[in-house]
Amino acid sequence: MTDPIDIQLARELMRGDPEAFERFVEHFQTKVFQYSYLMCGHREDAEEVAQETLFKIFESIQSLREPEAVRSWVFRIARNACYMKRRKSVFAPSEEISLDQLMPSVNQQGGERKLEIADWSNLPESQVLQSELRGVLEESIGSLPDIYKTVLLLRDVEGLSGQETAEVLDISVDTVKTRLHRARLAVRDKLDRYLRTVGVSQ
Amino acid sequence: MNDCKQIFALLSEYIDGELPPDICSRLEAHIEDCGPCVEFVQSLKKSIAMCHKFEAGEKPEPLPDAVKQGLRETWERMRTQMG
Numbered sequence: 001m002t003d004p005i006d007i008q009l010a011r012e013l014m015r016g017d018p019e020a021f022e023r024f025v026e027h028f029q030t031k032v033f034q035y036s037y038l039m040c041g042h043r044e045d046a047e048e049v050a051q052e053t054l055f056k057i058f059e060s061i062q063s064l065r066e067p068e069a070v071r072s073w074v075f076r077i078a079r080n081a082c083y084m085k086r087r088k089s090v091f092a093p094s095e096e097i098s099l100d101q102l103m104p105s106v107n108q109q110g111g112e113r114k115l116e117i118a119d120w121s122n123l124p125e126s127q128v129l130q131s132e133l134r135g136v137l138e139e140s141i142g143s144l145p146d147i148y149k150t151v152l153l154l155r156d157v158e159g160l161s162g163q164e165t166a167e168v169l170d171i172s173v174d175t176v177k178t179r180l181h182r183a184r185l186a187v188r189d190k191l192d193r194y195l196r197t198v199g200v201s202q
Numbered sequence: 203m204n205d206c207k208q209i210f211a212l213l214s215e216y217i218d219g220e221l222p223p224d225i226c227s228r229l230e231a232h233i234e235d236c237g238p239c240v241e242f243v244q245s246l247k248k249s250i251a252m253c254h255k256f257e258a259g260e261k262p263e264p265l266p267d268a269v270k271q272g273l274r275e276t277w278e279r280m281r282t283q284m285g
Binding site for chain 2: 016021025029030033034037038043046047050051054055058059061062099103104106112113114115117118120121123133134135137138141152156157159162177180181184185187188191192
């Protein structure tokens, strides 16, 4: 699930390819904006974070030794810029997600055990998200507590590895795994509630 | 490993192929015989696949010319320093 375009662009930029600058700026502005928009929740903050991150990238480009490290390096800068924009107290405790709350009930129907969830079988794996479902997904991700949201955005949306995510966030790979699992279950649960309300329930 | 709750805690690592082989085979042996677990894994995989394709509805405005110029000058200065 790696996204080699990030690494290719960094390699071209560091090689001095004259067209790389424009492509690199446009690509990472979009990536950092999306991450910051979901982390900060404000469009203006996200625009500023993207610009500040780009300036920091070029000011400290010497510290990027390997193009392969570009994603964790860029998102580490973006994460720090997001922290500076946080409108709520940095001391506000982050809500914990408990596994028990996200485990669905199982109903005994005759001899068969049935799960009380929506029927996901009609959603194809490769479905391009239709606008309403995309909006529900955005709201589901956006409403996660910050410590879970940042892990899900980096791992599942941006495609960073567990190790890269751990480096960006200064946490262990095991903590990345624990938080990612809870974040995924919480998003699945919210999508499930939506799918049940739109009438695809069993 | 025959408890759905134990399985439930390991599903992301299972889907990401990060479980040690012995735990993975025990988990698969349970799932094979457990309809609710099969159905749940399918829903979780689809939810994760949606995140892989997710793009926020908001897109950034194109950078103002002055900002782009400032970025280019910073880049050119650093390139010169790097030799």
